[in-house]
Amino acid sequence: MIKDLRDYIQLLKEQNKIDIVDEAAELSDISLRMREQEKRGKTILFRNIPGFEGTSMINNLFADRSFLAAIFGCAQETVQELLEERYSKRIPPVMVKEGPVQEKVFLGEEIDIFGFPFIQHAPKDGGRYNSAGIVIAKDPRTGIRNCSINRMQLKGRNVTGFRMSPRQDLESYYNAAKELGQRLELAVSIGNHPLDLLAAASGPPRDVDELELAGAFRGEAVELVKCKTVDLEVPARAELVLEGYLDPQEPWEPEGPFGDFMEFYVPVMDNPLFHITAITCREHPILQAIHAGSRDDVTLLGTPREVEIARMLKSMNVDVRKISLQICNNYLTGAVAIHKQLEDEPRNVMMGAFAAFKFLKNFVVVDEDVDVDNPKEILWAMSTRLRAEKGILVIPNAVGFGRDAYGIHTAKLGIDATAPLGHWDEFERTGGQNG
Ligand SMILES: Cc1cc2nc3c(=O)[nH]c(=O)nc-3n(C[C@H](O)[C@H](O)[C@H](O)COP(=O)(O)O)c2cc1C
Numbered sequence: 001m002i003k004d005l006r007d008y009i010q011l012l013k014e015q016n017k018i019d020i021v022d023e024a025a026e027l028s029d030i031s032l033r034m035r036e037q038e039k040r041g042k043t044i045l046f047r048n049i050p051g052f053e054g055t056s057m058i059n060n061l062f063a064d065r066s067f068l069a070a071i072f073g074c075a076q077e078t079v080q081e082l083l084e085e086r087y088s089k090r091i092p093p094v095m096v097k098e099g100p101v102q103e104k105v106f107l108g109e110e111i112d113i114f115g116f117p118f119i120q121h122a123p124k125d126g127g128r129y130n131s132a133g134i135v136i137a138k139d140p141r142t143g144i145r146n147c148s149i150n151r152m153q154l155k156g157r158n159v160t161g162f163r164m165s166p167r168q169d170l171e172s173y174y175n176a177a178k179e180l181g182q183r184l185e186l187a188v189s190i191g192n193h194p195l196d197l198l199a200a201a202s203g204p205p206r207d208v209d210e211l212e213l214a215g216a217f218r219g220e221a222v223e224l225v226k227c228k229t230v231d232l233e234v235p236a237r238a239e240l241v242l243e244g245y246l247d248p249q250e251p252w253e254p255e256g257p258f259g260d261f262m263e264f265y266v267p268v269m270d271n272p273l274f275h276i277t278a279i280t281c282r283e284h285p286i287l288q289a290i291h292a293g294s295r296d297d298v299t300l301l302g303t304p305r306e307v308e309i310a311r312m313l314k315s316m317n318v319d320v321r322k323i324s325l326q327i328c329n330n331y332l333t334g335a336v337a338i339h340k341q342l343e344d345e346p347r348n349v350m351m352g353a354f355a356a357f358k359f360l361k362n363f364v365v366v367d368e369d370v371d372v373d374n375p376k377e378i379l380w381a382m383s384t385r386l387r388a389e390k391g392i393l394v395i396p397n398a399v400g401f402g403r404d405a406y407g408i409h410t411a412k413l414g415i416d417a418t419a420p421l422g423h424w425d426e427f428e429r430t431g432g433q434n435g
Pocket residue numbers: 131132146147148149150151152163164165166167168169170171200201202203290297300301
């Protein structure tokens with residue numbers, strides 16, 4: 001198993017899944033080149049960014065599902081099942097005395113986040129952003145660790161904007177710190193093992209440390225080192241760490257706009273400030289950027305939620321064949337293929353999926369002969385097997401995606417596009433155009 005981002009790059013090289021750019025690439029050109037690379041379905045590493053000598057920038061770590069298969073050395077079709085199996089086998093991280101992520105340490109006046117090649121991602125963004133950091137924090141009441149990914153807008157040498165949404169665990173830590181009159185310390189790890197990113201994007205119960213989940217996905221404990229200026233630990237083999245804090249007593253400040261995963265711009269919003277107390281990094285660190293709404297982004301967002309929904313449905317004795325939350329480059333719409341055992345089972349399936357992942361908005365249930373990764377196949381199943389007056393479920397007034405000025409995300413739509421039970425012979429496919 002790979003141990004860090006550098007091992008992953010080596011693996012991608014061996015499998016011809018990465019392009020390495022050694023010619024000079026201006027910081028302002030990188031976003032557009034990343035977009036082109038996304039169409040090619042390969043990772044890209046920029047090693048020569050004028051003004052940022054010695055630091056590289058990598059993008060498109062998960063160009064598609066096959067990149068996860070490469071990490072596990074398994075067939076693409078078995079990744080979902082493998083992750084499901086590993087999900088429950090959590091492995092706590094272990095402490096080590098030292099790690100490459102602290103080869104260099106910047107404190108006080110030496111701190112300058114602008115000195116690292118964080119990019120502007122979309123033309124109308126409010127500025128340069130860190131988009132791929134794992135934010136590590138501890139619950140001020142219980143000490144339980146949390147990991148998430150949060151965008152951070154560069155605002156000063158040692159200060160960034162910090163987008164924290166009201167539906168994520170981290171916000172409950174922030175509110176607890178506020179009540180206790182404390183700061184909330186954070187460590188932001190950049191240039192991570194790809195499976196640590198997957199763990200940070202997962203949604204386990206609030207009292208689960210996502211680094212234990214990272215251990216489960218890796219099949220071995222994540223090694224941690226103690227931070228220099230905050231009472232937290234970070235992956236020893238990450239590339240760069242920003243140590244610092246949010247101050248809940250401090251007023252929020254405008255952050256944005258930012259081209260977000262729904263592929264439109266989030267307007268300027270008030271958000272907390274992140275104050276940086278130390279930057280530590282490897283010699284010649286490799287930073288990472290993620291384009292919101294890219295395949296890279298949806299693989300990261302969708303894969304853990306597919307696994308969590310599969311676990312829920314299997315606990316209900318549903319015969320799940322495959323789930324996809326990656327049909328349209330965001331994880332708000334999905335589909336599941338099942339082997340239906342009871343005529344009305346698809347309704348329970350929808351309710352289970354909506355319960356397992358609260359942002360899920362539209363969910364289609366199809367039979368096992370339908371490819372849930374292919375939107376045309378899903379429309380085919382709706383055309384041939386959906387009876388709308390029976391097969392549509394609308395659940396109003398439920399919790400959905402949070403940034404929702406017009407109430408677009410508060411209703412759930414379930415669609416049953418399965419054939420009537422017991423009449424399979426009449427619905428068997430001919431292997432024609434779609435089959
Ligand atoms: C690339 C990327 C960027 C993200 N940016 C944000 C963000 O800025 N704010 C946010 O609340 N969630 C963001 N998320 C989603 C959270 O990281 C995700 O919901 C996570 O599971 C929340 O963890 P928590 O509930 O344990 O705090 C992002 C996810 C990805 C993959």
